[in-house]
Amino acid sequence: MTSRRPAPPGRPVPPGLSRRSFLRGLSAGALGLAGGGLLSACGVEAAQQTTDSCTSEDLSAEEAMLNFSNWTFYIDPIKAKDVSTLEAFQKRTGITVDYTTDISDNAAFFGKVRNQLADCQPTGRDLFVLTDWMAAKMIGLGWIQELDKANLPNVEANLLENLRSPGWDPERKYSVPWQSGLAGICYNSELTKEVGSFEELLTRADLKGKVTLLSEMPDTMAFMLRVVGADPSDFTADEFGQAIERLQQAVDSGQIRKFTGNEYTRELKSGNVVACEAWSGDVIQLQFEDPKYKFVVPEEGLALWSDNMIVPNKATHKANAETLMDYYYDPEVAAELAAWVNYICPVQGAKEAMTKFDKSLVDNQLIFPDESFLANTFVFMGLTSEQEQDYQTQFQQVIGA
Amino acid sequence: MSLAAEVGPAGPTPARQPARSRSRRSRRTALLLLAPGALWLLVFFALPTVQLAATSLYDPSGSLETGYALTFHWQNYLDVLAVYRDQFLRSFLYAGIATVLALLLGYPLAYAIAFKSGRWKNLMLVLVIAPFFTSFLLRTLAWQAILADNGFVVDSLKAVGLVPTDGRLLATPVAVVTGLTYNFLPFMTLPLYASLEKIDHRLVEAAHDLYSSAFTAFRKVTLPLSMPGLVAGTLLTFIPAAGDYINAELLGTPKEYMIGNVIQSSFLVRLDFPQAAALSFLLMIAILVLVMAYVRRAGTEELV
Incomplete structure (x- = not known):
């Protein structure tokens, strides 16, 4: 990186420092630095590492x-x-x-x-x-x-x-x-009747605008894949496209209020949301406070x-x-x-x-789920990095970003 | 105002020698005073901007595994414009509405503090700044509670028929614009107050002596004299509001998401760095163009 050195001491100095000359000096300096920056900005190296390219030392014996x-x-x-x-x-x-x-x-x-x-x-x-x-x-x-x-x-x-x-x-x-953990459906039994499936969550008129889904792509898309009849642990790009389209419809119709992380528990408590996709542990903790929150095993199954x-x-x-x-x-x-x-x-x-x-x-x-309970669960397919980026992009575009 | 006017030599003087050494010393002082700020700008603004510009021209087929190559792929800009045009337009629309609302709220407020508050002036100023004592995030979360579907605001509005019985405020454009207006209101109020407060009240009295009505006196004297504050206030409100994503995230739905939400997700979730950088650059350029057009029209050269 280059930088402009201050003028050597013996050099004649022009009288006064105008803003113009200062700006000129500054931009010349910036260009110099930027040139250096550009050189280092010529692309980014691969992030892939191997056991040979990156070895780690274990100091456990000395440092407890x-x-x-x-x-x-x-x-x-x-x-x-x-x-x-x-x-x-x-x-x-x-x-x-x-x-x-x-x-x-x-x-x-x-x-x-x-x-x-x-x-x-x-x-x-x-x-x-x-x-x-x-x-x-x-x-x-x-x-x-x-x-x-x-x-x-x-x-x-x-x-x-x-x-x-x-x-x-x-x-x-x-x-x-x-x-x-499991992802399933949680609903507030004081404000709505039982919600038995994702299909209902996405279409029931009385839930319009009072539903949230999770912003973690695999959790939500696993269910969407089930809704369009695909297998979340083994699906094609086409099937994923159909599932995305189905999700887009639900967003466009105003059925889904939001995509959230953990904060759906807050929305449930405030009553803004009456039914949502939820994580099992959160619902158990909600139930300690108030048993009106019910966890449902949706007809589509549970995401494990x-x-x-x-x-x-x-x-x-x-x-x-x-x-x-x-x-x-x-x-x-x-x-x-x-x-x-x-x-x-x-x-x-x-x-x-x-x-x-x-x-x-x-x-x-x-x-502590038993065998028969676990028979109803599915695991989201492992994705390659390209697949992940592609699917994540499609998903993010539907959830608005 | 230029630096030369203050630190330059005041023309030919009889005592040349001392003046010259004084000017040399003052020039060095000026450089020294400017150096920290200039260095700061260089390292934390100029360089990252170049890096961002380079990133926005990377080959989009790259990924973390394979790395990215700088191929001057200008297509990135067209791609993001095609996909995210709605969010762009929405950002400027919401930020524009919020700026106008903040002006309508902030001008009377600043006027009252400057001219009518008497001994309450300091207290009122503290009250304007008080929200800053809590975090931006918390203030926005508080609006979630205020606008909640079963909250008293929505209930009252439903009672008078301003909100349909099955309607809501939270998770609507209204909530997002309200949040933006609220969060940036002090940025509008304070510069306006600073401008208004400096106005010599005798000028307004003179206008009255010349038979102008109260309204004409305001239009011909007070308003023009407060223009620097007005321009500064609108810029300080509009620019951060256009890039904001917290309000849309917390008070809106995917249908209200602004360009800030898209940039955040491209950098952190989708990991599409070229697109994220192109979006950031487009936002910067768009704001720059809008601001320049605005400042030129407002004709307040003394501001910049």
């Missing part, structure tokens, strides 16, 4: 610490009387965990770390939790470190059968589920997803992260976490462990 980024309200809080699961972990292992809740949206978090990961730079995080499709994307980009199964005996033993081989990480080499713990490249405490993963697969710990978080617990044996201290949630299908 771990930087853990997670979603808000996704762990039991530190209480005065009891010890939280995270505190117990620190006591048991001597590893200090720096727990940050800086993830509120998969795409936004991706934006936050992508520059570092694309350049093989440290993100300052050893462990973070992302939903299937985003975890799949990062693994595809080569940004995630492979886990050492020898450090994960509890995970090997206790991970639920149906979560063991997702299409995007068939051997769970890179990821371990933190919690799973997981949020996964992954270790990014250049994280320097991978072994510590594995210790934490394994700790949360101890059924007793998992039960305590599930009792607070209310999403599907991915750990076998947690149900039995929970009966010891809290029986009220044990029979809740949304936390």
Whole structure:
């Protein structure tokens, strides 16, 4: 980069500094800098990394610490009387965990770390939790470190059968589920009668303008694909196009008020929205406050997803992260976490462990679903990066941006 | 006003030598004073602008995996205009309405504070600025509560028939424009107040002495003298309002989304950087052209 040097001392100086000459100098300097900027702006290099192009060092043996980024309200809080699961972990292992809740949206978090990961730079995080499709994307980009199964005996033993081989990480080499959850329909039983299907949600006249859907593309599009008769775990670009068209109709007709993240719970409480696409854990928490909120298994089925713990490249405490993963697969710990978080617990044996201290949630299908309940669920297809960008663009154009 | 007028030599003087060294020193002072601001602009405005311009001309077939090549693909601009024309027009429409509304609300307010408030003047000024003590986001969220479907505002309007019985305010264009107007009202009020407050009241009295009515005195004396504040206020309201996306996001639906929402989603969700950059650049250029046309028409050269 070039920059204009100040005039050497001995040089004759013209009298006065007019605005014009100053501006001229400034623009010359700017051009010089801009030229430098342009050179560096000649395109952007590929963000793909491999184990050869980006190697990470593990300092776990020397440093008993771990930087853990997670979603808000996704762990039991530190209480005065009891010890939280995270505190117990620190006591048991001597590893200090720096727990940050800086993830509120998969795409936004991706934006936050992508520059570092694309350049093989440290993100300052050893462990973070992302939903299937985003975890799949990062693994595809080569940004995630492979886990050492020898450090994960509890995970090997206790991970639920149906979560063991997702299409995007068939051997769970890179990821371990933190919690799973379901997307379905929630409605306010005081303000409307039961909403049994997505078809109803999209068409019933009395719901017009009082419906929200989720702004996470895979969640909403999984249902839209079902509505047009396609299979969300295996669909073609044509079928996706039909589903988008169907969604566009619902938006144009004014049926759908909004596409939201977690904030649909606020809209439900204010009464602005009477029925919506919702995540199971949120609805259980709403029901603690008021049982008028009902969760429905839509005729189309339930969308099953997981949020996964992954270790990014250049994280320097991978072994510590594995210790934490394994700790949360101890059924007793998992039960305590599930009792607070209310999403599907991915750990076998947690149900039995929970009966010891809290029986009220044990029979809740949304936390400990049985086989027949899970038969009704579907998982969104893993996408290649091009597919993801294409589908995301189509979806974003319908939801208005 | 030019710098030369203040720091330049005041013509030929008998004592040449001292004047010259004074001018040299003052020139250096001027440079030193300007340097931090100029450097700031260069590093945080000029360079990113060049980077953005380059990004807007990347080959759109690139992706994160493969990287992007700078191919001077001007087509990006036409593509985004074709797809997002509605959001563009809507942004300028909403920002325009909000600016006019803010002017209609802000002018009487600033006038009252400047001329009629007496000892309450300081208190009233603090009240105008008070909303800034809370965050922009919270203020907008508060409007969600105010305009809620079952809130008293909607109920009252329904009672007098201004809103149809099955109608709503939240998640409509009305809510978005209301939010924009509210959020940018202080930007309109304060420059207007600053202009009005400086007006010598004897000029208005003189107009009355010359038999002008109150209205004529306002039209011929007060209004022209407050033009700098009016122009500054409308610009400070219109420019941020046109690029805003929080109000549309929180108070609108997809049908009310503005260009800011599209840019946000292209950068963060769709990850289509060339399109996002092209959109940002188009917005910048459009605002620049509008502002230049406006300032030229308003004829207030002393402002710029």
